[in-house]
Amino acid sequence: MSKLVEARFNRRQTLQTMSLGLIAGLPLFAAGSRAHAESPISFDELYGKVSVLGLEFSEKVKQLQGKEIAMRGFMAPPLKAEAQFFVLTEIPMSICPFCSTDSDWPDNIVVVYLGEKQTFTQPSQTIEVRGKLEMGSWTDPETGFVSLLRIRQAEYATV
Amino acid sequence: MRKILAALVATTVLAGAAQAAEVFPLDRATILSGSPFDFKVEFDAVVKPEDVKITVNGQDYKAALGKEVEFVAEEKNKDKVLGSAVILRDITIANAGDYKVEVSAGSETKSVTWNVYGTPSQAKAKNVIFLIADGLSVAHRTAARIMSKGMTEGKANGRLNMDDVPPVAFIGTSATDAVATDSANTMSAYMTGHKTAVNAIGVYADRTPSSTDDPKVENIAEALRRQTKKSIGIVSTAELQDATPAAVVAHTRKRGDKAEINGMLFDVKPEVVLGGGSAYFLPQATAGSKRKDDKDYISLFKEAGYKLATSKSELATVAGANDGKVLGLFHTGNLDTTLDREFLKKGTVGKFPEQPGLVEMTKVAIDTLSKNPEGFFLMVEAANVDKMSHPLDWDRAVVDTIEFDKAIGVAREFAAKNPDTLIVVTGDHTHGVSIIGTVDDEKPGTEMREKVGTYAEAGFPNYEDKDGDGYPDKVDVSRRLFLNANNGPDHYETFRPKLDGPFAPSIQNEKKEYIANEQYKDVPGAVFVQGIIPKSADSGVHAVDDIVLQAEGPGADGFRGYMEQSDVYKGLAEAFALGAKQTN
Numbered sequence: 001m002s003k004l005v006e007a008r009f010n011r012r013q014t015l016q017t018m019s020l021g022l023i024a025g026l027p028l029f030a031a032g033s034r035a036h037a038e039s040p041i042s043f044d045e046l047y048g049k050v051s052v053l054g055l056e057f058s059e060k061v062k063q064l065q066g067k068e069i070a071m072r073g074f075m076a077p078p079l080k081a082e083a084q085f086f087v088l089t090e091i092p093m094s095i096c097p098f099c100s101t102d103s104d105w106p107d108n109i110v111v112v113y114l115g116e117k118q119t120f121t122q123p124s125q126t127i128e129v130r131g132k133l134e135m136g137s138w139t140d141p142e143t144g145f146v147s148l149l150r151i152r153q154a155e156y157a158t159v
Numbered sequence: 160m161r162k163i164l165a166a167l168v169a170t171t172v173l174a175g176a177a178q179a180a181e182v183f184p185l186d187r188a189t190i191l192s193g194s195p196f197d198f199k200v201e202f203d204a205v206v207k208p209e210d211v212k213i214t215v216n217g218q219d220y221k222a223a224l225g226k227e228v229e230f231v232a233e234e235k236n237k238d239k240v241l242g243s244a245v246i247l248r249d250i251t252i253a254n255a256g257d258y259k260v261e262v263s264a265g266s267e268t269k270s271v272t273w274n275v276y277g278t279p280s281q282a283k284a285k286n287v288i289f290l291i292a293d294g295l296s297v298a299h300r301t302a303a304r305i306m307s308k309g310m311t312e313g314k315a316n317g318r319l320n321m322d323d324v325p326p327v328a329f330i331g332t333s334a335t336d337a338v339a340t341d342s343a344n345t346m347s348a349y350m351t352g353h354k355t356a357v358n359a360i361g362v363y364a365d366r367t368p369s370s371t372d373d374p375k376v377e378n379i380a381e382a383l384r385r386q387t388k389k390s391i392g393i394v395s396t397a398e399l400q401d402a403t404p405a406a407v408v409a410h411t412r413k414r415g416d417k418a419e420i421n422g423m424l425f426d427v428k429p430e431v432v433l434g435g436g437s438a439y440f441l442p443q444a445t446a447g448s449k450r451k452d453d454k455d456y457i458s459l460f461k462e463a464g465y466k467l468a469t470s471k472s473e474l475a476t477v478a479g480a481n482d483g484k485v486l487g488l489f490h491t492g493n494l495d496t497t498l499d500r501e502f503l504k505k506g507t508v509g510k511f512p513e514q515p516g517l518v519e520m521t522k523v524a525i526d527t528l529s530k531n532p533e534g535f536f537l538m539v540e541a542a543n544v545d546k547m548s549h550p551l552d553w554d555r556a557v558v559d560t561i562e563f564d565k566a567i568g569v570a571r572e573f574a575a576k577n578p579d580t581l582i583v584v585t586g587d588h589t590h591g592v593s594i595i596g597t598v599d600d601e602k603p604g605t606e607m608r609e610k611v612g613t614y615a616e617a618g619f620p621n622y623e624d625k626d627g628d629g630y631p632d633k634v635d636v637s638r639r640l641f642l643n644a645n646n647g648p649d650h651y652e653t654f655r656p657k658l659d660g661p662f663a664p665s666i667q668n669e670k671k672e673y674i675a676n677e678q679y680k681d682v683p684g685a686v687f688v689q690g691i692i693p694k695s696a697d698s699g700v701h702a703v704d705d706i707v708l709q710a711e712g713p714g715a716d717g718f719r720g721y722m723e724q725s726d727v728y729k730g731l732a733e734a735f736a737l738g739a740k741q742t743n
Contacts (some may be wrong), residue, residue, distance in 0.1 A: 045447070050510045052437045052469040052488050053457065055447035077667045094550070094663035094697065095677060103635070106493055107438065107447050120669040124677050137443055148446050 010153065038070040038130050043090040046149065055107065059064055060148070061135060069133045071151065072159065075121050085113045088151070092123045111140075111147035112154045121158055123131065128154040179203075179269045180262050182365040183374040185335060186271035189352055191278070192255050192738045194382060196353075197374035198224060198247040201366055205233055206243045206264035213245070214261045223258065224250045225553060236368050246374070255738075264709075276729060279740030283714040285534035286389075286582035287351075287734055288525070288570040292465070292563040293342055293403055294556075295586025296546030297707065298593050302553070302640050303560035305632050306622050310361040319561075324584050324709040328718040330727065331705055332588045336364065336702050342545065343414040345587035345724055346406035350538075351376045352728030360402065360420075361410035370413035379731060380408045380427045383536055387741040390483065390535040391429035392524040396494040396517055396559070397542030398436025399424060407538050414742055425456055428463060431527050434472070435490035435518040447491050458612045460486045470513030478523040485527055489514045494556040496543045496661065497562040498634065505660040517541055523565040525573050526697060534579075536735070538565055548590040549698035551650065552662035553642035554634045556592075561630055574712055580736045581715060583727075585708040591645035598654045600637045607654040607684025611641055644699040648690040649742050651679040665690075665697055673697045 041060060048058035058070045076087040110135030112129050121127055139146050181201040190196060200213070208230040215223035228245040235241060243264070252258065261270045290297070300321065308317030334344040336356040347353070347360045353376045356364035362373035383389050395404040400417035408427040409420045421439040424432065440456035441448035461467060465486040468474040477485050490511050499506035500514055510512070521529070521539050528535035541563035546702040547555035567584055574580040596617035602610040612618055621638045622631035634656040650664030664674035672694035679685055692700060708727065710718045714734025718727065732738065 050447075052491060052511070054441055054445040055491075057446060077669050077671050091663070092666040093678065094666045107449075123666045123668050144451075146443065146451060 037072065038068040039064055040070045040131060041133070042071065043073060046108055048111075057135060057149075061133070064133045065135045068130065069151065070128055070130045072126055072128045073110070074123060074125070075156075076105075076109075076127050077120075077123060084142065085111050085145075085150075086120070088127075088129055089111050109147070109149075111138075111145070111150045112156070113150060113152050113155040113159075115155055121156075125158050127135055127156045128159045131155065163297060170193075178265065180267045182260060182262055182269050182271045183274055183365065184271070184353060184376070185197065185337070185363065188271070188273045189729060190252065190273055190275045191352055191377070191382065191728075191732050192275050192390050193250065193251050193253055194377040194385075194737075195249045195251050196251055196376045197363075198228075199363070199365060199374040200228075200245045200262050200269070201234070202242045202244065202264050202267050204242055204265060204360040205240060206267070208243075211243075211245055212262070216259055217261075220260070220587070223252070228249065234367050236366070241366050248375075260641070263300075275664065276732075276738070278733045278736045280736055281741040282734065282736040282741060284712060285579040286529070286536070286577065287581045287583065287714070287731060288537045288539065288574070289731070290539045290541075290563070290570060290582065290584045291346070291349075291403065292541040292560060292586050293397075294542040294548045294561070294588060294590045294701065295541075295706070296548075296557050296589040296592050296702065296704070298642060299544055299557060299560040299590075300547075300707075302557040302594055303564060304342050305620060305640060306557055306634075307561045307564070307624065307629050309624070310619050311620065315538065319564045320571055321564050321584055321709065324582065325715070326707050326709045327715060328708040328710075328720060328722045328727075329705040330585065330708050331721065331723050336608065338702055341402065341414075342403040342587050343406065345489045346403045347378075348724035349587070349731075350379045350406045350729050352725050352732065354723065354725045356412075358414050359412050360406050360414055362412055364412055370411050370416055371419070372412075373412045375410045378406065378408060378410075379728070379737075380429060380534065382732070382737045383735070386737050386739070387735065388531075388533040389741075390431070390528045390531040390533070391427070392431035392528045392535060392537035393424075393429050393434070394431070394517070394520045394524050394537065395434040395534075395540040395542050397434060397540065397546070398439070398490075398493055399432060399434040399488075400436050400439050401493070401542065403540045404434060404538065412646075418452070420452075421456055422454070422474055425459055425463075428484075430531070430535075431485050431487075431491075431524045432460075432465075433468075433485065433487035433524060434514075435492055435515065437469075437486070437488035437495045438491040440488060447551055457488075459682040471519065472513065474515050474519060474523055478526055480527075482525055483530055487515075487520065487523070493542060493546060494636060496547055496559050497630070498555045498558040499661070502558075502633075503632070503658060503660075505658070509593075517566045518569060519561050521569045525569065529573070533741075539570070541566065544586075545590070547661060548592060549700075550662045551644050551647055551664050551699050552657055553592065553640075554656040555661060557640075557642070558630060558634065565629060571711075579713060581710065581712040583708065583710045583715075583718070583731075585727075586723075588705045589704040589706055590699060591702040591704075592642055592699075593645070594640055594642050596641050598641045605684060608686055609650075610654065612638075620641075645702075646690075646692050647688065647699045648673040648692065648694070649675040649678075650688050650690070651675055651682065651685040652688050653679050653685045655681040667697065671695060 049056040073088040076093040131151040134150040183199045198451040213220040306626040358642045400420040409423040438449040451501030465484045466477040468487040497508040543559040596613040
């Protein structure tokens with residue numbers, strides 16, 4: 001929880017330096033776009049059960065489905081330049097010699113569909129994504145990328 | 160003007176003549192007699208079927224190859240016409256000898272010669288255990304010996320199991336399309352007797368974009384099913400769909416076709432299948448699945464009579480089962496390294512705490528397979544030697560080499576009691592890694608670079624194995640081996656074991672370039688190491704150096720001197736007499 005407080009603090013700072021940020025092309029949350037507080041959720045909280053025979057989403061994920069959430073992680077470099085989404089990972093994407101397909105991605109990823117276009121961040125930069133949590137298998141029509149968890153109408157900021 | 164046109168025509172004709180058709184299998188292919196393979200000719204131009212002439216040893220091909228070819232007027236890559244082709248699937252050549260295949264159509268000609276080899280009718284070995292550490296380089300062996308056994312006054316204080324398996328051959332690992340290589344084409348060469356292109360398994364790489372239409376060659380599992388009643392086992396610490404285990408059973412141009420490879424694994428149904436990669440067994444609706452269909456291979460294997468184990472304890476339970484079919488899946492992805500699994504509890508051990516190691520898996524595999532009176536073929540892969548050499552995590556790679564050595568010990572123990580067993584120990588390719596000395600924390604100063612001991616200053620490392628388990632009690636001793644790669648991406652050298660989890664030397668930026676992972680920047684004494692390979696490379700790469708192959712037992716004489724990787728299959732085929740139907 002303390003981490004989230006810190007994030008809010010940083011957000012305030014970001015907002016204060018907004019004009020500078022825009023010039024530098026830093027990604028920012030659109031000011032005042034969220035009326036309600038988002039529920040924080042972390043990568044550790046995604047699955048209630050992890051087993052060889054499948055993972056089970058946690059009660060928290062099930063409860064937050066369709067609700068506004070805030071989640072921290074790292075932005076994996078875009079799969080394709082034209083992709084409408086990016087992949088949020090727990091740690092920066094590193095070794096993935098044959099990551100030509102989604103099959104080689106780690107299983108604890110969240111796909112982020114942005115509400116509005118934002119510039120990309122450096123991969124070592126922690127970001128916080130806010131948006132509506134969506135659960136269930138979904139195949140991106142443009143790329144064929146299959147995801148189980150998504151954040152829709154999302155926006156993000158560096159923290 | 161007319162002259163210029165004439166000149167242009169002449170040039171075009173010459174260029175056309177210089178373009179030759181491509182024939183699969185390639186020139187100098189070696190083919191096990193009676194083994195099914197696909198024949199394909201790719202013409203650069205669009206040709207007429209009546210212009211295509213194919214002869215085998217001077218005679219029309221139909222007599223030698225038994226069937227008429229299928230003619231493809233235009234092969235395409237999207238809208239681009241690639242030329243005409245002829246294909247003949249599943250042909251066999253029964254008699255050993257050289258076969259000169261001459262092909263022509265219009266101005267294109269090509270001539271290739273295949274060597275078809277038979278085997279003695281009598282098998283030399285009842286069982287073959289093929290132990291492979293992915294990426295096993297000489298440095299891994301040396302480091303494993305020193306870490307595990309220690310060294311005094313320049314002499315090793317003990318011997319690894321692999322130290323007593325005679326080295327018999329140097330293996331050339333290059334691919335058909337490059338001097339460099341990967342685990343798909345290398346293991347495919349071992350398991351089919353045909354070299355192929357990087358990323359390809361059990362096929363020659365043709366020009367069409369599809370990864371499933373390439374000309375196939377028979378793999379060892381299919382040959383064993385065709386000619387023998389032996390059991391087949393696959394054991395790996397990687398995903399079972401990963402290139403090395405896949406090459407025992409699969410056919411695809413793209414090693415990344417893991418969902419399809421899992422289907423091919425099911426088609427062959429090796430009696431013992433132990434490893435990771437359960438994600439490809441689960442239907443897409445199950446969280447953790449990496450399939451894009453609803454196939455449930457857990458159920459399919461169970462229905463086919465397999466006992467399922469998903470943990471170390473379940474593996475021990477099914478080991479006692481007498482019906483001979485075991486599917487062991489211990490991770491959705493790759494199993495963790497020995498260092499993480501048994502000692503540090505890092506990596507994904509928190510999520511999958513019940514993973515067995517290579518030694519337990521090898522034991523269960525041999526126990527189960529050896530119940531077949533007809534004998535067995537077992538492939539054992541220590542995958543993490545490679546998977547940890549890529550990110551330059553030498554401690555993890557070496558500790559997994561020690562585990563690999565223990566699995567060799569299990570195999571040798573079986574062979575001692577069952578002398579009709581051939582044991583082969585090798586890697587599939589090498590890494591650019593060497594040991595250059597030690598890192599000694601006791602040396603003065605704070606700069607880690609100054610603590611690297613070379614020549615006489617290296618002294619000897621001070622690993623200990625007080626509990627006698629063959630593994631060093633800890634890897635972060637004060638004077639440790641210093642291994643180094645001759646290539647890599649930008650990264651920070653920390654001169655220390657990575658105790659918090661596997662090393663991630665570089666991370667990808669938005670331009671898809673790999674940059675040094677700043678996580679290690681502030682480790683005391685860390686130095687920036689500039690990469691020397693393209694920035695698109697995420698990790699250290701495979702080396703082109705020869706691989707050492709060791710063998711003992713009946714049939715070991717089939718491996719000698721310098722061999723192409725594809726020739727190793729001939730040694731295996733001879734040991735099992737795969738050129739002849741085994742009726743007993």
